[in-house]
Amino acid sequence: MDKVKVEICCGTSCYLLGASELVDIELRLSPDIRGCVEITGRPCLELCERENIGQAPYVRFNGNEIMCAATPEKVMARIVELAGEGGSSC
Numbered sequence: 001m002d003k004v005k006v007e008i009c010c011g012t013s014c015y016l017l018g019a020s021e022l023v024d025i026e027l028r029l030s031p032d033i034r035g036c037v038e039i040t041g042r043p044c045l046e047l048c049e050r051e052n053i054g055q056a057p058y059v060r061f062n063g064n065e066i067m068c069a070a071t072p073e074k075v076m077a078r079i080v081e082l083a084g085e086g087g088s089s090c
């Protein structure tokens, strides 16, 4: 099963609005979940320039799902959900 792909925007707007709290999220995940996820930092995802999309910081899951106003708790919860949807063996 494919890993859950998580892209954390590290552009200026997102970083200033809280992405700095997301960069070590992988270390907070349990070891079994950590093996099911691929977390990367990205330059500006160009979402901060769009209207009506919500507030930064932004995180993108599996290339198409956007989370606005991302917090470590929200991101970790979504990772656990997506990893569970992929089956217990990832």
Ligand code: FES
Pocket: 009, 010, 011, 012, 013, 014, 015, 043, 044, 045, 046, 047, 048, 049, 056, 058
């Ligand atoms: S700085 Fe994050 S989307 Fe632009």
